Amino acid sequence: MIRRLSASIAHHPLARPFAIARGTREAIDLVHVTIEQDGHVGRGEGAPNGRYGEFAPDIVEQIAALAPLIEGGIDRTALLGAVPPGAARNAIDSALWDLEAKRSGVPVSAHFGAFPLALRTAVTVGIDRPEAMAARAAAIAAEHGAGDGNEGGSKGNGPLLKIKLDAHEVAERVSAIRAAVPHAVLIADANESWNMALLERVLPALAQARLELLEQPLPAGADDALEDFDSPVPLSADESAHVAADVARLRSRYAYVTIKLDKSGGLTGALALADAARRAGMGVMTGCMLCSSLSVAAAWPLAAMSRFVDLDGPLWLARDLPGGFTVQDGVLTASGTFGWGQP
The missing domain is CATH 3.30.390.10 (Enolase-like, N-terminal domain)
Known part of the structure; x- marks a missing residue:
């Protein structure tokens, strides 16, 4: 060999x-x-x-x-x-x-039983002024809409949008987006930029805006403050969650884990983390870094069994790899020629 x-x-x-x-x-x-x-x-x-x-x-x-x-x-x-x-x-x-x-x-898909050929993915709204984010959300909703209900992954009616947030104008940004896309499924990611006081202050407005998930509001080193915290919006551990052993300390702080192959060191480790999370009663979201369709292909088996899917990394590239994934009506679909995981 x-x-x-x-x-x-x-x-x-x-x-x-x-x-x-x-x-x-x-x-x-x-x-x-x-x-x-x-x-x-x-x-x-x-x-x-x-x-x-x-x-x-x-x-x-x-x-x-x-x-x-x-x-x-x-x-x-x-x-x-x-x-x-x-x-x-x-x-x-x-x-x-x-x-x-x-x-x-x-093929890799043969190891995972039923394997969807299409997945509903979140499309990200980057940080900007509230009105600009609302306009971007409306444009995404008009372009991508929602799937026909036959795709795997995230459920719900309307487009799935992920809102990037920092510590400024939190309620204003989310409320403006909700007004612009009343039927969208909204999730948000603070990327460790908040403290506990800000979290407690904005949660009522986020719940009012029907936010379905909030990723990593506090720094990874500070999330012990979430121990047994009763949040009206489900919280997901992103930067805090890397490997299966992390679940023991996260299960009483978060409702979900956001799993990315680059954090978990590949699909093998990511599947172990997902299994540990589910056994602990936690939900799973599959995410990605900014990446090409090669990364999305490797994450597909995990995404197919996740409540939320955020695999829009290739959409941010000026040029993806040839034969990569496409998104239409909010649904991520393989072109059939990409070839990762196929004999």
């Missing part, structure tokens, strides 16, 4: 600036991994995130240092114990899933 590992950086300008509480981005660097064995090539992608001290050149170096392990034949299960969670492990894990499918002739 001879394997060959390679890693490279792909620079992607964004179609429009992406503004969240931590700042605004206009381009991203992704790390692409290939693992070749017996004439078959598995592909994976990692999306480094500065929030976790990850940058593309460092991830490539980390992957290169792991070449003896990967080329020596390590499997996905052993990888969990050998490499910490993060973008590097995600890229490798994803490539191994793809390689297994191509070598065995069995």
Whole structure:
């Protein structure tokens, strides 16, 4: 068994600036991994995130240092114990899933029973003035609308919109968006930018606006303040939730976990986190970093079993990978030519 590992950086300008509480981005660097064995090539992608001290050149170096392990034949299960969670492990894990499918002739989807070909995804509204966010939400709703009810993933009538928030004009932004899209399903993400006083102050307005989920209002190191807190809007742990072992301390603080493959170190670790969350009575949301369709393909099995799905990362790229996913009427659909996880 001879394997060959390679890693490279792909620079992607964004179609429009992406503004969240931590700042605004206009381009991203992704790390692409290939693992070749017996004439078959598995592909994976990692999306480094500065929030976790990850940058593309460092991830490539980390992957290169792991070449003896990967080329020596390590499997996905052993990888969990050998490499910490993060973008590097995600890229490798994803490539191994793809390689297994191509070598065995069995698609990844066969491991998960019923497998939807389309998923309803959230589309993100970036931070801006309340009126600008409302206008953007209305434009998204007009463009994407809602699915026909036959797709998997997030449920509900009307488009699914994710509102990015910081600590300013919280109620004003959400209320303006609700007025602009009265039938939309709204979720929001504060990206750790609030304190407990602000959370308690704005929750009544968020509940009034029928917000269905709020991600990570407090910094990950401060979420002990949520212990047994009775929130009128379900809270989801994002930056606080990485691996299955995190569930024990999160279950009495959050109703959901937001799982991203780049945090959990790949689909293998993400599935373990989802299983632990469900056994603890928590719901699951599948999210992603800014990424290409290669990352979305690897997250698809997890998204198919999630209450909320936010896989609009490729929509932010000026140019996605050829044959990637498309969104129409709020539904994410594979083009049929992309090929990840297929023999």
